[in-house]
Amino acid sequence: MDPPFTPEHQLFRRTLRDYVERELAPHALEWDEAGIFPREIFRGMAEIGALGINYPESVGGAGGDYWFVVVLAEELTRCQNSGVNMGLLVQSQIATPIIDQIGTAEQKKEFLVPALAGEKIAALGISEPDAGSDVASLRTTARRSGDEYVINGAKMWITNGTRADFITLAVRTGGPGHGGISLVTFPTDVKGFSVSKKLAKVGNLSSDTALLFFEDCRIPVRYLLGEENEGFYHVMTNFQGERLVAAIGAVAGMQLLVEDALRYGNERTAFGKPLARFQVWRHRLVEHLTAIEAARWLTYRACDLFNRKETAVKEISMAKLLAGDLMQKVVYDCQQLHGGMGYVVETPVARAFRDARLLTIGGGTSEIMKEIIAKLVPGF
Incomplete structure (x- = not known):
């Protein structure tokens, strides 16, 4: 099946992509060197409706379904700065959903509403x-x-x-x-x-x-x-959203890394022909594209279950495990194709190489994902 992206989803995608490529991506290296990104970015994301995209209108949200969150996590990867992605997703999809779900009206007014407006971090x-x-x-x-x-x-x-x-x-x-x-x-x-x-x-x-x-x-x-x-039950429930956006972002990030590697491989020549014409790279990148497509559909399966509020712990754990581990291989090879240019931080793939390591650690390690899956699969 095709993912259920409606014209409304695609409009949000275009709006968000324009903002990310215009306001965030040009500063990717600068903000890494500064060790922080401007506080104003939270408000900017709120102004285009991104922080509250899947929250009820009663708390300042747009009332969208979870597929809007998928768009959010996918398009943020285009800013070429994982730290920005992380800060914004913690704000909108990790620290705050539980307040919407079980918070009192007073807590929502004092904490959730200003967070979705970008006024409180x-x-x-x-x-x-x-x-x-x-x-x-x-x-x-x-x-x-x-x-x-x-x-x-x-x-x-x-x-x-x-x-x-x-x-x-x-x-x-x-x-x-x-x-x-x-x-x-x-x-x-x-x-x-x-x-x-x-x-x-x-x-x-x-x-x-x-x-x-x-x-x-x-x-x-x-x-x-x-x-x-x-609270333990709510923490475990909250982890599912955190792990799912990590998988979504990893898949989208891998796709961009391979596309960038292909672009560079067609521009850079060695021994009289573009790097992308060498069979070793053609086959390697095709293998990665195949694996990324598999990871995408596993992740979309988890998103579908999560959107319908059905149990998805196994599928989310599998998606994070697969996408996080696969990213380590994809970013390594994409950096390798870039040669020396892949080792200087002005190149996005170099920064991605160091950032991607967190995917198998943060939000539950790959080892924890395996333990969770083993408990949910008969026979273990």
Whole structure:
């Protein structure tokens, strides 16, 4: 079947592509070198309706289905800066969906509406120095004190962390294990909150990633998201959207990398003919295009299930596993075809080479994806 992209989806694609290629892509290298992208980009994306594209109109969204998110994740790859992609997708598809799903009217007004308008920057606070994929082992506590929670602990690897106005925060309100975890909305102007440091990463340089500390931070109990001690389920649900946009972006990014390699291979000559005319590269790139097409349709299958609100954990895990691992091979070969030009950061493939490594680590490692799939397939 063909993916269900309607004329409305394609109009959004054209609008977004124009914005990305005009306002974002020309600054890709500049923002990597700066280690941050301008805060105004959040507002710019909101103005074209991109941040709230799949949210209800009641919170400032456009009311679109999940296929609009597919368009969003695909077209953002054209900015040639994975850090920008990550910051914007955390804002719109990772830190905020759970507020729309289970937040109170007050939480939506205070946090979600301004986030979708690009007025407040959002972050998701789950991972800790000693608890990444093992969410059930998180240690940051929220102790009830009257009408307040008193929060103590640390969070690590937090995208948008150095400048977030609020954090969708996972905390321990009960006993050990998954049964004692809750989610809260946490404004970062609270006394006792601090950004310990901005982490120096291998790639995704324009995305600020932080280590955060919480020392006797007090927030009202009304900032609890959903029911107390039921946050683990919501974290696991939220992971599905995060992993799916990662797979969508990886597939779209691989397609652009191969297309760019083909363009370069037809322009660059060696031994009297273009590189793309050598059988070794013709066959290698064709193999990649075939694998990318397979990854695309697996990912679209997961998107279809997710859009229809059907169980898609297995398919999403498979899509992230396949796309993330495949990207490592595709970007390596595309960089190799570029030769020396693929080793200088002014070339997009060089930056993609360092950025792509995160795909098999962030949002759940490839190993975690395999464990999830094994639990869902009979016979293991």
